[in-house]
Amino acid sequence: MNYPMKAFSIFLLAVAAGVFVPSAAVASLTAPSEVEQWDLIELTLEGPSEGNPFLEVRISATFSDGFQSKVVDGFYDGDGVYRIRFMPDRTGTWTYVTHSNRSRLTNRQGRFTVTPAGEGNHGPVGVYQTFHFAYADGTPYFPVGTTAYNWLHRNDRLRTETIDTLAQSPFNKVRMLLYPEDEKGRPLPPEFPFEGTDPRAREWDFERFNPAFFRRIEEGILALRDLGIEADVILFHKYGEDWGFESMDVETDDRYLKYVVARLAAFRNVWWSVANEWDFVRTKTMADWDRYFEILRDKDPYGRLRSIHNGFRMYDHNKDWVTHVSIQNGAAVEESGRAQMYRDVYEKPVVYDEVKYEGDLVQRWGNLSAEEMVHRFWAGTVAGTYVGHGECYQHPTREIWLTTGGVLRGESPSRIAFLRDILESVPGRVNPIDKWQDPTAGGVHGEHYLVYFGREAPAEWPFRLFRRGVAEGQEYAVEIIDTWNMTITPVEGTFVVTREDGYHFVDREGRSVELPGKPYHALRIRRVGGDSVFAAEELPLL
C-alpha cells in the first residue's frame, strides 16, 4: 500500500489540538484515563496479524457507567493493531471489558473518567420537536448544509483548501462520499477502501480493508468536527461504477457497513446517509436498502442520524429507522406551499439536501442562479424545512465545489450566512403558521414570524396574523428584510393587534407595512408587548 505521510497533515493538526490521541505505540492495551463527555476514547490493543484479521478476529467491548452499558464493535487497523472507539454520553466513571475470539484480546478491563464537555462541544445532533434538530446539550442546531461529494478523496492541498473555505462559510453540514467518486480524467484518489493493486482493473481484495483509506476519512471528519460542522457520510452511490463498490456482494456490503460503523460511529459529528440517489444505484434491491438501515440501527450504539437521499423516486421515509428526511427534489422548494408538504407526510425533520445547484452547467440540475438558490433557502425556511446548498460553476481548474471542494465561487453563500443569522435569532424553531392558507409565513405562533414573499413583489403587506398564539392588544415590531442585499430595515412604530374575524388579528388602526415592491423580500415580526398566549390548539383550524 502506498501511504503518503503528508496525508496525515490534517490529522496531525487535530492531534496537536488535543482532541484525539491515537495510540501510535502499540502495547498490549493502551487507553486514556480521561476523556470529555461526547468525545471519543480509543482502546488500542496489540493482537494477531497472521491470517486475515478482518475476517477472522472479532473484537468488541462493553462500556458501562453503572447505569447503562453499551456494546461497541472494535476493528482491525492493520499491522497487528486493534482499536475500540467509544463516545461516552455521561460524565462520571466508566468501566470497560473487551470481548474477542482471541484470548490475547478478550476480557481486558479498565476504567476511565468522563469530564464535562469543554467549550464548543455540544454533543451530537439529534432530532428535536419532531421537525427540527438540537445538540445533545440543548443548543439549537439549524442545518445549513452544502455538498462536496469527493473532497475527502482529493490531495492534501485541495482538502486543506476545502477546510479553509468551510471555516469561512455559513455551512454547518457537509454531504460527502465515503467511497470515492470516479472523476473521469482527474487524478485518482490517493487511497481506496479495499486493498488492491490497480483501481482501473477493479482488482480489489474485498476481504481486506485498507486502513490508510479510513484514516484519511477520519482526518476529514475530525477537521469538520473542530469547525462545528456535521459530516453527512454517504455510504453507497453509483459514481464509482468502474471500481465496483456499488456492486459488491451482500456479505461484503454488510462487512463494509459494520467496519465503517466500528471506525466512525464514535465521532459525534457523523450522520449516516445510506445512499446518494439510491434509486439510480441499479445493483441493489429495496431489501438491501432496508437491511443497510437495519445494520446501522443495530450496530451504531449512539443512534446517529440516519437518512437516504433519492434521485427521482422517494424512499419510504415513514420506515422507523429513518430519523430525518433527506430529499432531492428540483421543484419542491420553489415555493413554500410545496416545501412544507413532506413534513406532514413523514412527521420528521425535512432536509432538502438537493434542490438543484447554483452554477452554470448545461444540465438544469446544475444551473440555478445565485438568486434562485437563495430564494429556495428562504422558501424552505419559512416552510419549517431545511435547504442544502451546492455549487457547480465550470472553471479552468475543473475543480467544482460540488465534487472536489476547494473554493466557493458563487454568490449565494454570503446570503445564506445572512439567513442563518436570522434563523438563529428565532426564539425556538420555525414552523408553518397557517399551512393550508398562507404558506408565506413561518415562525413561532404569537412570538416571532418570518414572512417571505419570494418572487412576488408586493408594494404593501396588510398587517395580519393568524390567530394561534395571538391575543387582543399584543404589540409587534416589524423589520423588512432584503434577502439578497442583506439589509434589515425596521418599520417605524409598532403594531397593536385586534381581532379581525375567526381566523386573524390585524393592526388596530388598520395599518399595512409598506414594501419596496421588489422580489426576494421578507418580514421579521416580533412580539414586543402584551402577554404570551399558550399557542396549542385542541383542534387545528381548517
Place this chain on the structure above:
Amino acid sequence: MNYPMKAFSIFLLAVAAGVFVPSAAVASLTAPSEVEQWDLIELTLEGPSEGNPFLEVRISATFSDGFQSKVVDGFYDGDGVYRIRFMPDRTGTWTYVTHSNRSRLTNRQGRFTVTPAGEGNHGPVGVYQTFHFAYADGTPYFPVGTTAYNWLHRNDRLRTETIDTLAQSPFNKVRMLLYPEDEKGRPLPPEFPFEGTDPRAREWDFERFNPAFFRRIEEGILALRDLGIEADVILFHKYGEDWGFESMDVETDDRYLKYVVARLAAFRNVWWSVANEWDFVRTKTMADWDRYFEILRDKDPYGRLRSIHNGFRMYDHNKDWVTHVSIQNGAAVEESGRAQMYRDVYEKPVVYDEVKYEGDLVQRWGNLSAEEMVHRFWAGTVAGTYVGHGECYQHPTREIWLTTGGVLRGESPSRIAFLRDILESVPGRVNPIDKWQDPTAGGVHGEHYLVYFGREAPAEWPFRLFRRGVAEGQEYAVEIIDTWNMTITPVEGTFVVTREDGYHFVDREGRSVELPGKPYHALRIRRVGGDSVFAAEELPLL
C-alpha cells in the same frame, strides 16, 4: 323498531329493475340459479331467532368455480333470516357450501351459473398503472367525486332528489357516512345502526344491529350502482358524537365492521373509507385505525378499495393495506406542483377528496368560489391526481349538498362535467410530463398533453414539449380550452417538432400558440402525425 314502509321506495325501484332480488319469502335455503359476472348473488336461509343471533350464530359459505374458492361471511338479517352475499368475478359454474355453528344452517350446498356481464356492468373499480383506476373489464375509470355525507340518512323525498341530482351530474363517486351525522336542529335519521329506543339518550343495544338501517344503506348503494356511481362508504367519523358511535368499545367496533363487510362487500361499487377526518376522532388510537384496515383486508374477499381521509394529520398511506390515498388538504391543489407531490411519496392513486368546498360559509373550508373549485380540479388533473367536489351554499331550506344531498346550486359541476369529457378523451392516463421543471403539463408522453395555466394569463405559449416520447418530425395539433366558459378552440395548422436542446422539442418554425391572456385556460395537444416513440427512459432526466 319503527320501520317506515316508504323507506323502501328506492330499493323497490332497484328490485323492479331486476338487479337485485332479495328473498322475501324465507324457505330453508333459497338462491337464484343464475347471476351475471360481478353481480351479487344472495343465499337466504331460515334459521334460529332465539337468543341473540347477532352474537351467537356464525354463518359463512365457501364459493368455488373449481379454480378458486372464497370464504364469505353471512349475516343475520332479523326475524330468523340469514343471508350470505357473494359477487362472482368469473363466468361459469360455481358451487357453494355453508358453514355454521347451527346445524340447520351448516353444510347446505348448491350451485349456480354466472353469465357474462350485461351492458353497463364493468365490474368493480381497482387500481390501474400505480396512480390510476380501471374497472375490472379494463374500462378506464376516472374518479370525479362529490361528497354528500348524510344523504343516506334523510327521508325518501330528499334521497330521491339526491339520486335525481346525481343522475344529471358529472359525479361518478360519492363519499357518504355509514352511520349518520347529527345534523343539529334537523330531523333525526329514520333509522340507526343499532337497536335502541331513544337516540338522544344513547340507549343503544350495541349487541343488536338494526337490519332496517342497513337495508336503507343498501338501497342507496344499489341506486348509485345503477347510475354507474361508486359508493365511497365512510365507516367512522365524529359527526354523531352525541350518539356515541365513535366511542364504542373494541369488540363492538370490530363486530360492526365485520357486519358491514358481510352485508356490503358484495356490492361491486363499494369502496371503504375507514374514516373521515380520522385525526379529529379523538376516541381512537393509531392501533385502532390500523386494525380496522386489517379487518377490511382480511374479511372482504374482493379487496374493495381501502382508504382513510384525514383532517389535519396525514395517515401513513404507505402502509400496505391502503390501496389509494384519500386526502383532505386545503392548499395542495392550488397549483399542480404541489398536487403531484403525494404521488411520489405513496406511489398509489392520489384522490384529493376534500380541497375545501364551493360555497358561501364563513368558514374558509367552505367558501371557495366556483372558479376556484374548477381551478383546483384542473390543477389536480394535470398533476396526475384526482380531485373531489363538495358544495355548501347556505339556503333557506337548510339543505346543503355537502351534508344532506338534495340539489346542487353551484356553478362548478357543469365545468367539472366539461373536464370529465376532456379527461375521458385522453388515450391512457394523465401523468406529470416533467415533474421537476414544468408542473403545468400532464398527459401521455409523445401522444397527448394537457397544459393548464391556472391563474396565470399568458398571451402566448412557445410550443415546447419535453423530450420523452417525442421525436424529430412528429406533428401535433393544438386546441385552446377555456375551462370556465367551456369552449375548445382549435389552433390553425399543426406543429412539427425539432430538437431544441437536451430537454425539449419545439416547433420547426419557432411558432408559439397565441392565447387570450385570461386565467383558467388550458391547451390540449395531440400527436396527429409522425411515429410513436417508446416513452420509457432508463433513467429519469433531472
